Structures are given as structure tokens and as C-alpha cells.
Amino acid sequence: MSKRCDLPSLWSHEPQVELMFRPGDQVSDIDAESTPGFRGKKADAPTLQEERNVRFAELQEMLYANSRSGDTRSVLLVLQGMDTAGKGGIVKHVVGSANPQGITYTSFGKPTTDELSHHYLWRIRKALPTAGHIGVFDRSHYEDVLIVRVHNLVPPAVWEPRYDEINAFERELVDGGTTLVKVAMFVSLDEQKKRLAQRLERPDKYWKYNPGDVDERLKWPLYQQAYQAMLDRTSTDYAPWHVVPSNRKWYSRLAVTELLIEAMKRLNMSWPPPDFDVATEKKRLASA
Helix, strand or coil, X not given: CCCCCCCCCCECCCHHHHCECCCCCCHHHCCCXXXXXXXXXXXXXXXXXXXXXXXXXXXXXXXXXXXXXXXXXXXXXXXXXXXXCCHHHHHHHCHHHCCHHHEEEEECCCCCHHHHCCCCCHHHHHCCCCCCCEEEEECCHHHHHCHHHHCCCCCHHHHCCHHHHHHHHHHHHHHCCXXXXXXXXXXXXXXXXXXXXXXXXXXXXXXHCCCHHHXXXXXXXXXXXXXXXXXXXXXXXXXXXXXXXXCCHHHHHHHHHHHHHHHHHCCCCCCCCCCCCHHHHHHHHHHC
């Protein structure tokens, strides 16, 4: 196990406590520029991120190693946020530090015709992480109470019961040995506009620009309402939401790294013992 302190001194409070959504919290009150719980500076981020990525990768390898010995547990990171919130950056700069052999990544876009012919959780269940893996959902089943609600894709009588259905689904996952880390990432309207403009200035980023994002900005109040309902209705004691201000990319990456580390620490893992005699194998190898 790593001998480093599990909570670096640059954090004044445990991120998983500081960032947890609590009843009464309002989406409209989120300061996307803030860095809750972190008392360091941007200049501290690169070194700290590198150190914490090492710790994360160590725990991820331990999770995978234990699955080879029969441990059926897994972890699922759910990243939910408006376009430009930085979900891709989390995947690249945080999750990307681990061994890809133990990572399952899924980006959920507009459902295909085949997916629409099934229950909305059908495609979600197909992408769940297997034993020893960390699953990453870039968007998720929550699209079916967010974009579906904002765009009136189905009537309220259809999407309204989904909150309770999602809670039951996640209860099932947790009872089956999957630890959920749910992260709601929030950027300000001004920061989103800035990031979209940057994409239009770089030919290598044109592919990331979607003209529809401008239309979505006009629906910002409706999205705020939808996100508020999502947090109010589906943040549970077994699968709580964590709200991450994301105007500062360096902060959101550090925060999500700590949320993953703390989630895996709670699994109380250790390296699996060998199922062979080490001394005997050393002698056999030496004479081979």
C-alpha cells in the first residue's frame, strides 16, 4: 500500500464530505468558480495530480487483482454535466492514469433505433462494469430525466416515475457489489461560452463543436430545474451525488480523483495472497 497520506495537506476537508449534495442545496447557488475544500493554488495542481494519480492507479490495480481471486466488487463513476463541463478531461487526465485493462468506458449519446426499442435502462445494464473493473459513464441513465424532460421527448407521466426507478436500479447495483461515484459537474454560462468559442478558433477542435450547443444554452433555466430535480430525487445514502464546480479544470480533476480514491479506500482492500508456495516457485524458477 502507498505510504503517502491519503488526504493531502492541500485539502482542508475531505472532498467526499465537502462536495456531497445535501437536501436543500440549490443548483442556482453553485459557484462554478469555487474550489470547495481545497486551500492550495493552481500552481500546486500538476504535482498533486501526478501524485494522486499514482495512488488511484495503485488502488485500481488492487481492485483488478482481487477480482482474479474471486472478489466480485466493482466501481462505477457517473459523470453528468452540460457540454464543456469537462467530462472528457476527467476521463483523459484522471481515469486515463490507470491500467486500461481494468477500465470500462461508455459515452452515452442519443439512443439508437435499437436502443429506443428497449427499456431506457437496457443500454445502461449492457455497459455496467464487471468484477474488478472501474466503469466510467460519460453521461448516463440520467439523460432520461434531464434532456428527455427539457425537450419534452416523452410526457411527464413517463419521465416522472423514473426517479424512483433509477433509485431502485442503483440500490440493486450497490447490493450487488458495485460502488457508485456520482459526479454532477457545473460550469457557468460565461465559462461555457468561452469554451465553445475556443473550439471555433481551433481546427483541431471543430469536431467537438456542436451547433446545437448554442440552442441548449437558451434552455439553461430549464436545465437548472431538471438538474435540481435530479439531485433532489436521486441523491441517496447508498449512492449520493457529489457536486463539483468545474470552471477550473485543474480543480475538478483533483476533486474527482479524490472521490475515486476515497470510494476505493472504503472497500478495505489488500493485495491478494498467492495461491502457490513462493519459496518453492523461486527455487523452480532459478533452476529453469
